[in-house]
Amino acid sequence: MHQIADLISIFDSTFYQSHNTRLIKGEHEPIYTPANEHTSYHQIVFAHGFYASALHEIAHWLVAGDKRRLLEDYGYWYCPDGRDASQQAEFESVEVKPQAIEWALSAAAGFDFNVSVDNLNGEQTCRFDFQARVHQQLIQFLDDGFNPRTSALLNALSKFYNTPWPLSTAQFLWQHPQELCNGV
Incomplete structure (x- = not known):
């Protein structure tokens, strides 16, 4: 049902003409590259052809303002998997808005959404606490x-x-399972 093509x-029919931006299936890690001497359009390259990766990378593009969209990876430095508690907290704070938008995009596409703390080899964190912050941001956007x-x-x-369109808060009812975060 959810074909990457x-x-x-x-995406291309919505943004290629108006924003000179294309969604590209990548073979490796995701990256955003602005137009340059080699490519005449901006590229949102998502990982390994995964639908969820494409939605996530699109969400970052949707958050980025005009100036950020002229910089590779929007001018942000990415701290990879293996983050300590402080680095993970920083990662989660900058991921709240993109993941809230990704959740909305997923709902609009009828695609399951899961938050990503993206730190399998680092400091353990409660995914549900992060999801609560993403959910709160999503409701604010709505x-x-x-x-x-x-x-x-x-x-x-x-x-x-x-x-359903327009999206409504009723589509995003979610209860934080507090008991699942005890001990993390």
């Missing part, structure tokens, strides 16, 4: 409205996948 087509690029893609995904 469909997502690429939806109440305040998404930026125009995000709204355009959410609408395009909802039309293609025939999911």
Whole structure:
């Protein structure tokens, strides 16, 4: 049901002309590269053809402002898996907005969403505490409205996948399982 070619087509038809940006299936780690002397368009390269990876990388692009979209990987430094507690807290703080948008994109596409703490070999953290922060941000976006690029893609995904539009907070009811975070 969720073909990567469909997502690429939806993204390109929504943003290629207006933002000179294309979604690219990569073979390795994801990366965002602005247009340069070798490629005339900006590229959101997602990992290994995975649908979830594409949604996540799109979400980062949707968060990034005009100036950030002119920088490789939006000018951010990525601290890889194996982060200590302080590094993990910083990682999670910058991932809240993109993952909230990714959750909305997933719902619009009728695709299951799971938060990612992306630190299998580092300090243990409670995924549900992070999910609660992502959920709170998602509800805030739903109440305040998404930026125009995000709204355009959410609408395009909802039309293609025939999911409810507009999105509502009722679609995102979630209860924090406190008992699962004791001991982490």
